[in-house]
Amino acid sequence: MSKILGFFSAIFVGAWVARYLGPETFGLLAYSNSLVALFLPIGMIGLNDIAVKEFVNAKNNVEIGKILGTAFLMKLFFGLVSFLILILFVFLNKDFLEIRFLILIFSSFLILQSLEVFDFYFQSQVKSKFVVYSRIIAVSISCILKIVLIELNATVAYFAIVIVLEFFITHLFTFLYFNKSKIKVSIFDFDKNYVLSLLKKSWPLFLSGMMYIVYTKIDQIMVKDILGAKDAGLYAVSISLSEVWYFIPNIIAVSFFPAILFYKTKDKKIYYKRITNLYSLLFWLAVFLSLFITFFGEWIIEKLYGNSYLQSYKILSIYIWSNIFFFFTTISSKWLVAEGFYMHSFYRNILGAILNIILNIILIHKFGLTGAALSTLISYAFVGLFYDLFFKELRINFKLKLKSILFIN
Known part of the structure; x- marks a missing residue:
């Protein structure tokens, strides 16, 4: 259901937004998003598939909690690093004057991607329904907001905010579903050796x-x-x-x-x-x-x-x-x-x-x-x-x- 809704959003609402903005402004929106995407791997540090594999091999909830807490902290730390690198790169380069604000909005992805660790847990347990529910809520809200913005004759920056908001809502609700489980996640239980193992x-x-x-x-x-x-x-x-x-x-x-x-x-x-x-x-x-x-x-x-x-x-x-x-x-x-x-x-x-x-x-x-x-x-x-x-x-x-x-x- 979430994929069908996402398809509807991309094809119909996305086309409506592109038609409203026009080729040039829509091009700037897509360009800004793509530029920020170049910095995403720094924040992800290759942990996505590794985390799923670690969850599959975990023997109990204590190990799962340890993996979640460690992976979250690592992705958050490197997400902040990638954010700072991008900001320095963009604001020291005069070529990006016309789209600095758009890039700044999309750069939120670099920090928010740390929330994906809860999605990886559900993937490993073949419990994707919780991610699906979160995605349905996020895409529905996003579609409504984009249509409202078109009716209000809003500028392109607001559409960038909604794109980021959709990502945030998806992972926020995934976290809320995870919170109902009995797994305790402690971000203070920092294991240096395990971090080095994951990085290796x-x-x-x-x-x-x-x-x-x-x-x-x-x-x-x-x-x-x-x-x-x-x-x-x-x-x-x-x-x-x-x-x-x-x-x-x-x-x-x-x-x-x-x-x-x-x-x-x-x-x-x-x-x-x-x-x-x-x-x-x-x-x-x-x-x-x-x-x-x-x-x-x-x-x-x-x-x-x-x-x-x-x-x-x-x-x-x-x-x-x-x-x-x-x-x-x-x-x-x-x-x-x-x-x-x-x-x-x-x-x-x-x-x-x-x-x-x-x-x-x-x-x-x-x-x-x-x-x-x-x-x-x-x-x-x-x-x-x-x-x-x-x-x-x-x-x-x-x-x-x-x-x-x-x-x-």
Whole structure:
């Protein structure tokens, strides 16, 4: 239900906001959000998947409380560090004068992301219903506020505040649901050795997360810097209509991968078979969605966003096909963590980031927005599929993906 509501919010209310703001202002909003996202990995420090794994392996509520308290403090501390770095970077650079206030609003994400630890606990226990309830409440409030702001003819800053507020409400209610449990969380029970242990496990994923954000967000930043705010708005629309489908692999990964991990040490044959089934399901879903958007995307943009965004269709018809490889990446990222190949997450993402930046520099100048979309498609294909071919220990993962495409199990 929360995903359907989120889909409705992104497609309809999001389009209404974009139409109201216009391509240039909407481009500045998207650009500011993407710029702040580059600093998020510093606050997350690679703990997300590690925390879920720690919760799964916890023997009792005391251990769970220890993990929660430690992870929360770590994410809060590094979130404050990333916040200060961003503020210094932005306010010492005159290039950001026109959007400093927007960036300041979105920078709240860097501190608020520490509340995600309670979400990770529910994921590990396969109790996502509490996160779902929180998400429904947050998205409902957000949709209502955005519509009210449009009716009040509000400025773009208020829409940025609502985006941050939606994130905060989601994790606030998740915490309130957790508070009903019997698990005691003490942030004062600080275990230095455990912190060092978590950092040792998470630093490759921190680096990987940093590079992941770069290769997924850098195109939006480069489009604005090279082509201007209006083109950034047009590009943001194509991204919105592509990324709105990302909830599909995310919810499938969260729902099924913890159960698949059970067979990792019990029965390898079942373990690989179920991973292949996941890849197959996501591949064909992505192909169907890509075909649908390719054929009906222009009509969708015209009806939802209006004629001022019609140029987004050409970009969208290319960008949407990167979903196939993003869907693969969602599951393969979980597989790399399960197998302990943390450094490959980093290597894969840094190569993807470098490839995307180089391609953007070449193709944006030569083909404009179409070049940015092509850069994303090629870099996503490398990360989501072809990277595995270069390393012997990862080729089994490439074979599983290939089998999923060819219906071989």
